[in-house]
Amino acid sequence: MTQQLTDTPTDQQLEDHFEGRVANDQRIEPRDWMPDGYRKTLVRQISQHAHSEIIGMQPEGNWLTRAPSLRRKAILLAKVQDEAGHGLYLYSAAETLGADREDLTTKLISSRQKYSSIFNYPTLNFADIGVIGWLVDGAAICNQVPLCRSSYGPYARAMVRVCKEESFHQRQGYELLMTMMRGTAAQQEMVQEATNRWWWPSLMMFGPPDGDSPNTQQSMAWRIKRHTNDELRQKFVDMTVPQAEALGVTLPDPELVWNSESERHDFGTPDWDEFKNVLKGNGPCNAERVERRRRAHEDGQWVRDAAAAHAVKQAARQQTEALA
Ligand SMILES: [Fe+2]
Numbered sequence: 001m002t003q004q005l006t007d008t009p010t011d012q013q014l015e016d017h018f019e020g021r022v023a024n025d026q027r028i029e030p031r032d033w034m035p036d037g038y039r040k041t042l043v044r045q046i047s048q049h050a051h052s053e054i055i056g057m058q059p060e061g062n063w064l065t066r067a068p069s070l071r072r073k074a075i076l077l078a079k080v081q082d083e084a085g086h087g088l089y090l091y092s093a094a095e096t097l098g099a100d101r102e103d104l105t106t107k108l109i110s111s112r113q114k115y116s117s118i119f120n121y122p123t124l125n126f127a128d129i130g131v132i133g134w135l136v137d138g139a140a141i142c143n144q145v146p147l148c149r150s151s152y153g154p155y156a157r158a159m160v161r162v163c164k165e166e167s168f169h170q171r172q173g174y175e176l177l178m179t180m181m182r183g184t185a186a187q188q189e190m191v192q193e194a195t196n197r198w199w200w201p202s203l204m205m206f207g208p209p210d211g212d213s214p215n216t217q218q219s220m221a222w223r224i225k226r227h228t229n230d231e232l233r234q235k236f237v238d239m240t241v242p243q244a245e246a247l248g249v250t251l252p253d254p255e256l257v258w259n260s261e262s263e264r265h266d267f268g269t270p271d272w273d274e275f276k277n278v279l280k281g282n283g284p285c286n287a288e289r290v291e292r293r294r295r296a297h298e299d300g301q302w303v304r305d306a307a308a309a310h311a312v313k314q315a316a317r318q319q320t321e322a323l324a
């Protein structure tokens, strides 16, 4: 049981009450008192997550007009639309913490806030669509399932819905790759080549190694995060190896081997210099992704203006009716 608060609690009492709730796995809700650092950490994490969903629409959206069949097009369209929805849930979750969505968007399109490094890599052929579903959405699931138990209520609840949709994303990618692997030698080669390109960037999605991740410990203490970056990366590798075998592709890591003592896979080290460089804005597609988002935002200005003008008219009408 957490201690009940008196009418005028001291800062210390508020802090103790908060810590008690977190320790008891009770959810923190928007109107609850929370330390500034907790709020800031959540706003940073949730907005980066929201930006990733929205920017993540671009690499796959790039193939919507070139899908090889109506079925593939319908699936891809549904998936890309889901990602837009994920972005919206997450921006709403950030707003419950006092963040302003317009401000978050401005920070994204002026490169003052980041999004996942993975979306700065290009999609070169349709096998990339399958590999993104399999590996990128697969890694997202590993990251996001524990977030369903995050201490902040609106974030955790958004994640429950997001995760259901992510599992569809992963399966559609895997099914596409299975189909290609049953096809011609050229199709099989496309799958292998796409796997080679996406494997290491997918491992980087879990963030820097634990020793190099200064925020992890505090986020774990606040139960925003439930596992460290390296724990999640290991889980992803262990989950993916049998899937690669079933598919008939080779993961491009000569150091990848089952360790019977630790009962997990040993694997090589991602190129962390490449990761840092992509985060700094120097990846193959950073400039293009941000520029496209900026243009889309500017092109949508008339819609936002029209919605705001409509809201003013509605309010005025309601006021007139109330006075009549
Ligand atoms: Fe998503």
Ligand SMILES: [Fe+2]
Residues within 6 Å of the ligand: 083, 137, 140, 165, 166, 169
């Ligand atoms: Fe997804």
